Amino acid sequence: xxxxxxxxxxxxxxxxxxxxxxxxxxxxxxxxxxxxxxxxxxxxxxxxxxxxxxxxxxxxxxxxxxxxxxxxxxxxxxxxxxxxxxxxxxxxxxxxxxxxxxxxxxxxxxxxxxxxxxxxxxxxxxxxxxxxxxxxxxxxxxxxxxxxxxxxxxxxxxxxxxxxxxxxxxxxxxxxxxxxxxxxxxxxxxxxxxxxxxxxxxxxxxxxxxxxxxxxxxxxxxxxxxxxxxxxxxxxxxxxxxxxxxxxxxxxxxxxxxxxxxxxxxxxxxxxxxxxxxxxxxxxxxxxxxxxxxxxxxxxxxxxxxxxxxxxxxxxxxxxxxxxxxxxxxxxxxxxxxxxxxxxxxxxxxxxxxxxxxxxxxxxxxxxxxxxxxxxxxxxxxxxxxxxxxxxxxxxxxxxxxxxxxxxxxxxxxxxxxxxxxxxxxxxxxxxxxxxxxxxxxxxxxxx
Amino acid sequence: xxxxxxxxxxxxxxxxxxxxxxxxxxxxxxxxxxxxxxxxxxxxxxxxxxxxxxxxxxxxxxxxxxxxxxxxxxxxxxxxxxxxxxxxxxxxxxxxxxxxxxxxxxxxxxxxxxxxxxxxxxxxxxxxxxxxxxxxxxxxxxxxxxxxxxxxxxxxxxxxxxxxxxxxxxxxxxxxxxxxxxxxxxxxxxxxxxxxxxxxxxxxxxxxx
Numbered sequence: 001x002x003x004x005x006x007x008x009x010x011x012x013x014x015x016x017x018x019x020x021x022x023x024x025x026x027x028x029x030x031x032x033x034x035x036x037x038x039x040x041x042x043x044x045x046x047x048x049x050x051x052x053x054x055x056x057x058x059x060x061x062x063x064x065x066x067x068x069x070x071x072x073x074x075x076x077x078x079x080x081x082x083x084x085x086x087x088x089x090x091x092x093x094x095x096x097x098x099x100x101x102x103x104x105x106x107x108x109x110x111x112x113x114x115x116x117x118x119x120x121x122x123x124x125x126x127x128x129x130x131x132x133x134x135x136x137x138x139x140x141x142x143x144x145x146x147x148x149x150x151x152x153x154x155x156x157x158x159x160x161x162x163x164x165x166x167x168x169x170x171x172x173x174x175x176x177x178x179x180x181x182x183x184x185x186x187x188x189x190x191x192x193x194x195x196x197x198x199x200x201x202x203x204x205x206x207x208x209x210x211x212x213x214x215x216x217x218x219x220x221x222x223x224x225x226x227x228x229x230x231x232x233x234x235x236x237x238x239x240x241x242x243x244x245x246x247x248x249x250x251x252x253x254x255x256x257x258x259x260x261x262x263x264x265x266x267x268x269x270x271x272x273x274x275x276x277x278x279x280x281x282x283x284x285x286x287x288x289x290x291x292x293x294x295x296x297x298x299x300x301x302x303x304x305x306x307x308x309x310x311x312x313x314x315x316x317x318x319x320x321x322x323x324x325x326x327x328x329x330x331x332x333x334x335x336x337x338x339x340x341x342x343x344x345x346x347x348x349x350x351x352x353x354x355x356x357x358x359x360x361x362x363x364x365x366x367x368x369x370x371x372x373x374x375x376x377x378x379x380x381x382x383x384x385x386x387x388x389x390x391x392x393x394x395x396x397x398x399x400x401x402x403x404x405x406x407x408x409x410x411x412x413x414x415x416x417x418x419x420x421x422x423x424x425x426x427x428x429x430x431x432x433x434x435x436x437x438x439x440x441x442x443x444x445x446x447x448x
Numbered sequence: 449x450x451x452x453x454x455x456x457x458x459x460x461x462x463x464x465x466x467x468x469x470x471x472x473x474x475x476x477x478x479x480x481x482x483x484x485x486x487x488x489x490x491x492x493x494x495x496x497x498x499x500x501x502x503x504x505x506x507x508x509x510x511x512x513x514x515x516x517x518x519x520x521x522x523x524x525x526x527x528x529x530x531x532x533x534x535x536x537x538x539x540x541x542x543x544x545x546x547x548x549x550x551x552x553x554x555x556x557x558x559x560x561x562x563x564x565x566x567x568x569x570x571x572x573x574x575x576x577x578x579x580x581x582x583x584x585x586x587x588x589x590x591x592x593x594x595x596x597x598x599x600x601x602x603x604x605x606x607x608x609x610x611x612x613x614x615x616x617x618x619x620x621x622x623x624x625x626x627x628x629x630x631x632x633x634x635x636x637x638x639x640x641x642x643x644x645x646x647x648x649x650x651x652x653x654x655x656x657x
Contacts, residue, residue, distance in 0.1 A: 041554065213558065216522065217557070223526075224523065224546045228543070228546070296526065296527035300527070311531060
């Protein structure tokens with residue numbers, strides 16, 4: 001169960017630290033708070049971790065039973081191409097989530113919640129570092145003409161609005177987003193990492209267990225504050241209400257579903273030995289899991305709202321309200337409790353993309369009525385975003401036939417702060433050549 | 449131990465004790481007050497060993513084994529663990545279990561275990577490998593909190609949980625597992641004895657302040 005720790009060659013390590021100074025300025029506070037919130041935990045390490053004793057043979061797909069690749073050229077060419085895209089997308093999500101969290105980190109109302117998110121951000125930085133390790137520790141030239149330093153440059157240049165996946169192009173409106181994002185979006189990350197534990201490229205597979213161990217805490221950093229907020233929401237003076245959390249659920253859930261990829265796809269990745277589940281199978285498991293998560297949070301709310309009820313009494317009340325979608329003894333399914341919308345609600349990718357499906361699954365015929373329906377359920381601050389405006393324009397275009405669906409599926413909102421070089425000075429790159437660069441593939445091994 | 453004898457059991461969890469070398473003592477918990485451990489008590493294995501009902505028990509155990517699943521604890525088990533604790537102690541303490549679960553997940557997400565019966569959490573066992581506690585330098589698997597829903601006692605969950613936890617401790621390089629039991633907790637002591645735990649060579653001392 002041990003893992004080896006590696007440091008990137010200096011030019012890339014320095015580039016990540018440079019990126020951190022601009023995009024994650026609160027990072028140094030983590031060390032100051034570590035002993036208060038994480039006593040006795042090992043100090044944070046900005047390094048790549050490679051799990052030892054991983055399987056040597058491909059576990060799924062057409063090449064199951066054959067030796068796993070230890071360098072990209074040993075992969076099926078199609079698999080290598082797909083894997084490179086996966087690694088770049090994964091790296092984008094890691095750095096992207098830090099940029100999102102940073103914007104509202106200071107708005108946390110509880111010091112522990114804030115410290116937890118700060119640790120989550122640091123570990124996402126490590127996960128991004130891990131992906132850069134995969135990109136720079138091997139020769140990818142058989143599948144791309146892009147040099148390693150240019151791949152890293154591209155990743156570090158992404159900002160909210162230019163990341164690969166839509167979930168990482170939404171700005172947070174408040175600290176509620178930091179927490180709901182951890183509960184919903186990091187959970188998709190858990191599924192992706194778990195599926196990739198079988199990856200036919202051994203360094204990728206061996207990168208997953210250490211990341212998954214950290215991801216487990218990220219989910220707790222989302223669920224536990226939501227549970228506490230639900231309890232507090234039972235009091236009349238609550239600052240964060242159940243409807244406020246519900247709106248955040250509506251904001252993020254569809255983006256989370258889309259992170260699995262199109263519901264009809266994923267067979268290629270299984271066939272190539274890169275993942276062990278298709279998109280739909282993994283997504284269905286995710287939906288069941290987040291539904292159970294909301295049950296737990298709702299039960300915490302019910303206990304606080306009806307302290308006179310026994311455990312069994314509160315459980316029974318919740319079960320009846322949920323089953324009937326009703327209001328019983330003043331507890332309203334619609335007004336008081338958290339629920340998932342239909343999987344087709346507010347979708348822009350996948351089989352439900354732009355199909356105008358409401359929160360309860362009803363299909364809308366009138367696009368303006370649908371846009372109004374969606375807006376009625378999203379957080380008020382989010383309504384003013386470029387993202388919502390862009391979606392509404394696309395939705396109108398798809399409904400009227402002026403925007404082909406395939407174009408809408410690829411469209412991302414154009415934000416003003418897209419991409420670019422290091423903001424220290426125009427035209428300066430994140431990755432800077434140094435006089436004695438370490439050779440590709442030989443990062444410093446910290447504990448060989 | 450007769451079925452039905454399970455109830456609230458209190459024990460100390462030696463978590464996070466800042467201990468000088470060579471000093472043995474109870475640690476102050478890093479995750480809140482160290483209370484509320486309840487245990488299945490290994491009644492199923494005792495029942496199975498009882499000659500006159502052995503065959504019946506074996507049949508029952510085989511039947512229930514199919515719907516029992518042991519797996520690492522996650523953040524989504526908090527409510528189920530809180531429910532078990534509440535059934536045993538008659539106290540509703542979600543914040544206590546939130547702190548504890550987050551602590552163990554953070555420290556080692558694959559260590560602590562839960563038992564599911566028909567998809568619901570019916571038992572849990574929390575612990576981790578640490579070295580240097582109480583001057584005991586070798587990596588030690590500490591078993592710190594465990595409990596089983598009284599409604600599902602007799603299904604061998606305690607043994608299954610401890611087997612999974614000890615297997616993980618071995619994977620983490622520990623060659624010894626340790627725990628502490630209050631002298632009044634005869635049920636817990638009996639369970640641990642049945643799991644081949646023996647009295648340690650260290651003595652627990654205390655001084656009322």
